[in-house]
Amino acid sequence: MTPGQRAETRIAELGISDPQDIDIEAIAFDAGIQVEYENLIGCEATLVGFGSSAIATIKPSGGRGRERFSIAHELGHWDMHRGKSFQCRVDDPSNNLASDVKLEREADDFASHILIPSTLLTPIIKSFKLPSLKQIEEVADLFQTSTLATTIRLAKIDTLPVVMACYTGTKRRWHIAAPHTPKRWWLKEKLDEDSFAYDLLSRGTPCPAPRKQSADAWFDNDDAEEFEVLEQCYSPAQGQVLVILYLTDTEMFERGFDPSVGRRRY
Ligand SMILES: [Zn+2]
Structure with missing residues (x-):
């Protein structure tokens, strides 16, 4: 087990x-x-x-x-x-x-x-479709867990097309993705200046609900510019930003192997 x-x-x-x-x-x-x-x-x-x-x-x-x-x-x-x-x-x-x-x-x-047992979480998440930060905080209140622990659980439950990452300054600290999301999308190691997460970190501009963003702001793949994702973010600690991306375009799931990104480039 x-x-x-x-x-x-x-x-x-x-x-x-x-x-x-x-x-x-x-x-x-x-x-x-x-x-x-x-x-x-x-x-x-x-x-x-x-x-x-x-x-x-x-x-x-x-x-x-x-x-x-x-x-x-x-x-x-x-x-x-x-x-x-x-x-x-x-x-x-x-x-x-x-x-x-x-x-x-x-x-x-x-x-x-x-x-946060899956049996209790799954029906709640299904009722939200794509949870906003406010809804994630409601879930955190319900389970008496931190927003961060609750957010991470959302990716692992694997019912949402979600990729999330935490950046310290502009450098990526960790990232996780729902297991069913395609591995071919290569998340940037440095925060892109076009991202809402960058705006939050550098100017304090909040983005507490999912907003449309070019996938190009988040993924290294050359074809990322063809797609849009939904981005929302918050700051779990001073100097840090946590971003939650929803891959809502089903075509992002259908794209095949990309030899030009990440470790495969070498
Ligand atoms: Zn321990």
């Missing part, structure tokens, strides 16, 4: 069918974890196990969504990586997307699925 499947199985076993019933501290307690809050230095959460019980220590962050993510992340370690102790540097999945630490990413996957 994948980390996500393990988490969703737990939700099913507990008979949870309403986002408001995902009491992550109670679920952790049920698994033998006592949650404590303490001003940790150098990390945001730790897990120390003794036999069949453990203590998860969480650094108060001021954001309930982030604290819940930290608890769920430690629960993931306890569920999958028992016998080890952890000092985790993240209370949101963004940092681990930028790096590649296997156990940390597994714990993040577990956390995002236990906090």
Whole structure:
């Protein structure tokens, strides 16, 4: 089973069918974890196990969504990586997307699925068609998760034609795409000056709802200029911008292999 499947199985076993019933501290307690809050230095959460019980220590962050993510992340370690102790540097999945630490990413996957199970999320997303940021924030409120964790979950659920990326300054930090979107579209590594994300970062101009944009502003492919995508973006932290692109033109899904982009150029 994948980390996500393990988490969703737990939700099913507990008979949870309403986002408001995902009491992550109670679920952790049920698994033998006592949650404590303490001003940790150098990390945001730790897990120390003794036999069949453990203590998860969480650094108060001021954001309930982030604290819940930290608890769920430690629960993931306890569920999958028992016998080890952890000092985790993240209370949101963004940092681990930028790096590649296997156990940390597994714990993040577990956390995002236990906090936002597919069975509860999918019907909500279907009702929105192409969710705006405001609607994503409504979903985040409903599940008591951070906007960032909720946004990332949208790509992984694979029901939307979505590509998303986070840029620090103009440099790409990480990106993810819904698995069914074509790999041939090669996302730019540097933020294009024509993008709304660039406007947000450089001038503070918001773009909180999907707006038409030339695909050329986002993809390196020569034929990108033939297409339009929908772009919206927000700033999850100072100096950062997160962009959500919807590939609404079905022809973008039908274009074949492109030998002229990315690593294939060499
Ligand atoms: Zn961890």
